[in-house]
Amino acid sequence: MSQVQIPQDSGSRRDYVKGLFNSIAGTYDLLNTLLSFRMDLLWRRKTVKIANVPPGGFVLDLCTGTGKLAFDFAGRSQASQVIGTDFSQDMVAQALDFKKSIPAPSRQKIIFFQGDALRIPFKENTFDAISCAFGIRNVVDLKEYFSETHRVSKVGGILLTLELTRPSNRLVRIGYYPYLHFYLPLIGRWVSGNPFAYEYLAKTITEFVSPGDILALMEKQGWKKCRAIPLTGGIATLFVGIK
């Protein structure tokens, strides 16, 4: 039985999520690798491939965390500028730290700053591609997320939202729930030192809206050609839309 109590009102929930990610920033990448068996790496690469950023394109990575997807865009796409933002100052500090160790051509393309995915400080029609990996389960207002991203996307621009979802494949489901509710919180607590962070992860995956509902929300906010691409039996899903 989960003991984690997630606040319901949007202001408290926002502070709760921010505090949670600040508290696990130092161990976030190690745990990601351990808990996803490195699949997160493949999913991010697939996201960059599907984005197919045009030469010289502008990319915005929301909820960038330690910047993993932003680094992939800088190194593996034709983007000339990649901007990564996150509201957790400690996650952004990690991203800025990692930035120092990557090769100069990629490094020079990336900017990180602290910011809220629901109040994007850019004008209309700015970006060729906007991405968000494992972030939307945490944002307090999904409608606002899809409308803000739509506002700052160029016409013809692409939105790529990668998120952990409940597996659609029956075989995958057999091992998945014991993993999600037992192994994951246990390892998460042990490595991060935070007793609730990985229970939070399990709870938010279990309670998250269905892929069909996400697609409907995207369309309502103006995104076109919306599709959901299941990854690894539906453990993750990449939601894609075009403005």
Ligand SMILES: C[S@@+](CC[C@H](N)C(=O)[O-])C[C@H]1O[C@@H](n2cnc3c(N)ncnc32)[C@H](O)[C@@H]1O
């Ligand atoms: C699970 S982490 C994902 C980090 C990264 N995108 C990755 O691929 O590993 C979720 C991140 O979303 C950030 N976040 C949650 N809600 C946010 C919001 N409203 N605005 C900006 N960042 C947010 C958290 O601070 C956290 O760093």
